[in-house]
Amino acid sequence: MTQTSVSEPVRLVAAEPATKNLEEGGEAAREKVWRLLRRIALPAVILLAWQLVTSAGWISGSSLPSPTTVAVAWWDWIFGPRQALAWYSGTWVPYVVMSLERVAAGFAIASVTGIFLGVLIGWYSAVEDLFDGLINFLRAVPMTAWVPFAVFIFGIHESAAIFLIAFGSFFPIVVNVAAGARQTPRILIRAARMLGTPPRKLLVRVVLPAALPAIFTGLRVGLGLAWVLVIVAEMLAVQGGLGYALWSAYQFSRLDLILAAIASVGGLGLSSDRLISLLAQRALRWQTGVTGR
Amino acid sequence: MNSQQPFIAFQNVHKTFRDAREGRVVHAIEDISLQIGDGEFVTVIGPSGCGKTTFLNILAGFERPSAGQVLLEGQPIEGPGADRGVVFQEYALFPWLTLRQNVEYGPRERGIPASLIREHSDRTLALVRLAGAENRYPHELSGGMRQRVALARVLINEPKILLMDEPFAALDAQTRARLQQEVAKLWTETRKTVFFVTHSVEEAVLLADRVIAMTAIPGRIKADVRIALPRPRDPTSPAFNDHRRTLQNLLTEEIGAEPATLGGL
Numbered sequence: 001m002t003q004t005s006v007s008e009p010v011r012l013v014a015a016e017p018a019t020k021n022l023e024e025g026g027e028a029a030r031e032k033v034w035r036l037l038r039r040i041a042l043p044a045v046i047l048l049a050w051q052l053v054t055s056a057g058w059i060s061g062s063s064l065p066s067p068t069t070v071a072v073a074w075w076d077w078i079f080g081p082r083q084a085l086a087w088y089s090g091t092w093v094p095y096v097v098m099s100l101e102r103v104a105a106g107f108a109i110a111s112v113t114g115i116f117l118g119v120l121i122g123w124y125s126a127v128e129d130l131f132d133g134l135i136n137f138l139r140a141v142p143m144t145a146w147v148p149f150a151v152f153i154f155g156i157h158e159s160a161a162i163f164l165i166a167f168g169s170f171f172p173i174v175v176n177v178a179a180g181a182r183q184t185p186r187i188l189i190r191a192a193r194m195l196g197t198p199p200r201k202l203l204v205r206v207v208l209p210a211a212l213p214a215i216f217t218g219l220r221v222g223l224g225l226a227w228v229l230v231i232v233a234e235m236l237a238v239q240g241g242l243g244y245a246l247w248s249a250y251q252f253s254r255l256d257l258i259l260a261a262i263a264s265v266g267g268l269g270l271s272s273d274r275l276i277s278l279l280a281q282r283a284l285r286w287q288t289g290v291t292g293r
Numbered sequence: 294m295n296s297q298q299p300f301i302a303f304q305n306v307h308k309t310f311r312d313a314r315e316g317r318v319v320h321a322i323e324d325i326s327l328q329i330g331d332g333e334f335v336t337v338i339g340p341s342g343c344g345k346t347t348f349l350n351i352l353a354g355f356e357r358p359s360a361g362q363v364l365l366e367g368q369p370i371e372g373p374g375a376d377r378g379v380v381f382q383e384y385a386l387f388p389w390l391t392l393r394q395n396v397e398y399g400p401r402e403r404g405i406p407a408s409l410i411r412e413h414s415d416r417t418l419a420l421v422r423l424a425g426a427e428n429r430y431p432h433e434l435s436g437g438m439r440q441r442v443a444l445a446r447v448l449i450n451e452p453k454i455l456l457m458d459e460p461f462a463a464l465d466a467q468t469r470a471r472l473q474q475e476v477a478k479l480w481t482e483t484r485k486t487v488f489f490v491t492h493s494v495e496e497a498v499l500l501a502d503r504v505i506a507m508t509a510i511p512g513r514i515k516a517d518v519r520i521a522l523p524r525p526r527d528p529t530s531p532a533f534n535d536h537r538r539t540l541q542n543l544l545t546e547e548i549g550a551e552p553a554t555l556g557g558l
Contacts, residue, residue: 196375
């Protein structure tokens with residue numbers, strides 16, 4: 001009896017529930033299963049249709065590889081032996097690490113400078129006057145327009161990629177942080193002052209924590225942009241990484257690998273976004289909206 | 294004058310604001326002179342927008358007088374400080390700090406050793422009857438509890454004077470009555486100087502030694518009424534209602550005197 005309930009919790013419900021409690025527990029478990037099913041239904045249907053269409057031959061394998069072909073290529077890309085001639089076999093892990101490192105380095109630079117400058121811009125109107133025009137102008141330039149400039153200055157080098165990522169994700173961070181700092185309630189500043197906080201400490205004691213929700217919004221947008229830019233940079237400005245693999249796959253006309261690379265980038269982007277929301281949830285426990293869920 | 298220095302002295306204080314949108318100068322308060330003794334409970338009443346909050350803000354040091362000066366124990370007030378604790382109508386707790394952290398904020402900022410802070414905060418939390426909710430965040434507290442925290446975090450600083458800016462206006466009637474009682478009790482026990490702004494005549498008479506009634510804007514002192522009733526006060530007693538009627542009449546005169554374009558209130 002215990003054995004079945006451990007391995008098959010759902011069957012325990014189907015078998016006559018002994019108590020009301022068990023029934024309610026089973027109800028909740030069933031609801032959970034249904035929710036999971038609903039969540040994976042659409043991707044599953046798309047995959048299935050894709051498989052069907054390609055294996056039935058309605059679309060030729062050369063114009064669209066089937067999901068199984070993609071999976072096999074992906075498998076080789078990850079676990080295949082590394083050989084001098086096979087340009088992709090076994091390179092997935094090192095490429096992922098390269099992309100991750102670039103995103104981490106660029107995003108870290110953007111976060112530190114963006115939060116620092118953003119708080120100053122939001123708090124001191126003199127700093128705002130000084131930077132506002134420049135930042136708004138630079139923000140209006142699409143980040144991809146900087147690629148030739150970056151390669152010209154840094155060459156085909158790591159620093160070109162990190163420059164692009166840091167520079168690009170800096171703007172959403174600085175703008176959000178500045179808006180958050182600017183909206184610090186004046187009454188909280190007064191409260192801190194009358195409780196003994198000297199003016200020079202207000203920034204750290206009140207403005208920074210008050211801007212925390214906006215800081216996390218900026219970081220999230222910035223991180224998303226960092227992933228866009230790492231792919232662009234790796235396609236054009238550096239060797240190695242997922243963007244490099246993507247571009248190489250294109251040059252070798254390997255659509256299966258292109259799709260595998262796209263899925264890899266999507267997975268990584270999603271995971272890093274999850275990570276940052278988790279951090280935000282912990283740091284913003286004091287906020288109604290976040291803790292309430 | 295020097296031999297008998299008043300605890301707090303407003304000397305011909307004026308405050309004008311520039312209304313940026315209309316480009317005109319607004320006189321918020323005009324020629325206020327007032328002395329408050331140590332340990333007095335003073336309430337200020339007046340029609341809405343008469344500059345009572347400006348009055349309090351100047352004493353708190355949040356705003357500077359345009360003319361005249363305010364002295365605390367003979368020293369001009371230069372800015373906000375922990376010797377003047379303010380309780381705001383909007384609570385103004387730090388939402389990112391727990392209840393206990395909010396209360397301990399002041400001592401920490403003033404560099405009190407951590408070993409002492411805990412003891413102080415425990416005592417203060419017990420005083421305002423908040424023991425047991427220490428680890429909650431402000432958004433998890435009711436309005437009444439938030440205002441107790443706001444009171445606790447200034448009391449722990451042992452201020453010379455307590456400034457309260459319509460502190461109970463946002464609370465429901467029952468909570469307000471309970472907090473009024475507690476403030477009255479607290480004052481009886483500590484005899485701390487209190488400067489309390491309200492728009493409720495009843496609240497003013499219930500709590501104060503002295504009620505300062507202000508005119509409509511520009512705010513001037515219209516009357517300075519001493520309330521010599523024994524405490525705790527009975528709001529249903531004839532003497533209480535006499536005071537209440539007198540003050541209400543003063544206030545009604547002012548509301549009636551306001552320019553019609555402002556729509557009364």
